[in-house]
Amino acid sequence: MIIQVPDYIRSLVPYVPGKPIEETQREFKIKKVIKMASNENSLGPSPLARRAITKVMKDLHRYPDAGGFILKKALSEHLGVMPSSLILGNGSNEIIDQLIRTFCIPGDAIVTHQASFIAYKICAQIHGVETLEARLDPDLNFDRAELVDMVKRNSRARLVFLANPNNPTGNYLPIAELKKLIAEISAIRGGAVLFVLDAAYWEYVTAEDLPDMTSLLKSFPNLVVLRTFSKVYGLAGLRVGYGIASPEIIANLEKVRQPFNLNSLAMVGATAALADHSFIKKTLRANQTGMKFWEKKLGQMSIPFWKSQGNFLLIDTERGLGKSGLEVYQACLRKGVIFRPVANYGLTQALRITVGTPEENLKAVKVLK
């Protein structure tokens, strides 16, 4: 028997997640391992989410609400948008996949920039869709004119993906430039190209020139904003993300969605986390303190880094330590600290570090030294 696999699946390089703690403990025979590799919330999950989940365990024999009523209602009130403008995903990763499945056919293209979140490219390739990437400058800012030009020149470009702030670079596009970019994309082929704005790290932003981006939905009918419960709410393991867009875009995405894509614990947990204001405040405060600590220590160690608006930062291991990101990653692993190599993003000279608790940050700095 010869199994037929399309070329684009045969050549697919699957997503490589951050190395799990247990695996590192087993491999290196060390007990104390800290993980600063997946931009998770170092404070743990939202306490309100934990409590709410425990209460609904008794109903696990029932199928979840396929319409996601309670979470959509809570989000609708939280954001001031109609429930018909919301789509729920098993993590925002699932919505990235749904967007490509809904709006692209094989041979179409998505447009993004180099070293943008790698899930866009992987999801595109799974569906036989090409990814076009605008170039980065040495500060890791992308060439906006080139991106617009790519969309203009490629009549099969259907979607633009932009993470703002971006992972893994931590860079961001201020609101004025962002508006201009979306307006330029919206003017191409009568607004047929959708602009997907991934705001996974938006809550962490401290820069004053990047206010809430959901307000842009009013001006741009071709805009889709993605948000997640995996970062600031501390619920990466529950898998909850959502998209906000016009009811027309959402209705098409809903056709493609699996009916029970969110489990019942996830919906209840996310709904509770949304109201956990003190936990969010605590998380943001801890991140700001941790980020300042890292910036100071990296400065003292003369390790260059790119300024970040997220809960992580990218260091230049080549200029700072004379080693590739992978080499530094491996050396630190042996000492029980998991960072994230980013060679798969084309950034062989860099390493990504998630801001941890004060103790974790202290240990990680020591190990890096």
Ligand SMILES: *Cc1c(COP(=O)(O)O)cnc(C)c1O
């Ligand atoms: C972490 C992250 C997400 C969130 O993914 P989930 O599937 O919701 O866990 C989305 N986009 C970017 C850029 C991220 O870094």
